[in-house]
Amino acid sequence: MRTRILEAAYACVARWGLAKTSVEDAAREAGVSRATVYRHFPGGKDELLAGVVDFEVLRFFGRLAEAVQGSTNLIEVTEASLEFAHRSLEEHVVLHQVLRSEPQLLVPRITDATNRLHPVVRQFLEPYVAAEAASGRLRPGLDPRMAADYVARMALSYANAAGRWDLGDREQVRTLARLVLGGVVTVPSSR
């Protein structure tokens, strides 16, 4: 039921934006009563909208985890993550629409969700770092936990804003990953 309400609320946000979406709209869209929505989101509209953003961010990372499944090492998983994040953020019509019209309402919520996700991304990367350590490619003296934390920070940063890089260009993604991870793992000089 929670998921159904969140999906309905998301549809409303896509249509009307964050400010104009009400608990009543979400209830109607989901085909449930207002009381049902309040039972799942006692905080009302605020909690519902925070839930929608969380839900979307989680869905994004769920798809990302699937997209990078075939990666065998830290460089590969970073490259695949950046390419996936670039593609799906670029194509996310609702995100860009709300970002344009209501950045003040949206961004703190995304930041909130991402802050909570930072440890999740780090944990996701830890096995890759451990594997690099086991195969002797992790740079000596580097604490694996710190390394995973750092890579998570950089992945989130470049996914958030590509800056001077074109993450749609595979060669650039390769160069970027080798630059930013060059201190974490020893990079083979050629493919």
Next chain:
Amino acid sequence: MTAAAPAQPAAASSQEERILDAALVCIARWGLTKTGLDDVAREAGVSRATVYRAFPGGKDAVTEAVARTELARFFAAVGGQLAAADTLEDALTSGITEAGARIASHGALRTVVSFEPEEILPLLAFGRMDQVLAVCTAFAAPHLARFLDQATAAQVAEWAARVVVSYSSWPSVDVDLTDERSVRRLVRQLFLPALATSGSTP
């Protein structure tokens, strides 16, 4: 020597400075939203009319001037560190430490981030963050180009800016940007080996 200098502009600019310093104190204490021109005038020890004379645009103009002045101070301090460095390691270490320490100790910034994140976070998201990175890169890259080729200098300047933003925004148990030794370790471990590697590839 100074007698020939016109007194008016000097007085006006020190008056403006005083108002901006007062605004900074008020923002640190109450945040952006709750700070009114009355508060700023009282803190500066001037009348409301004086504030309006200096900043005819009112509160928005004061806020904008505060942001502009603080950014200029920030870049001047970081630039001073970058210019004084003799090696790439020193440039990155002193530049990142200066930036990290200034962000951490900035009272007004801390208040806004803690209590009015909606006023500042949009700057760090998506397209707006691209602009922030572009400004930081354009500023720092020429300094780093003393030690690196132009293209790499720009890449590393942007990379360092991301490190500053990330570790300033999310606390870390591993890295303390206000501690020079901690930053030097980060630069030695994460930046320098990568640059030695990429420098050796054709």
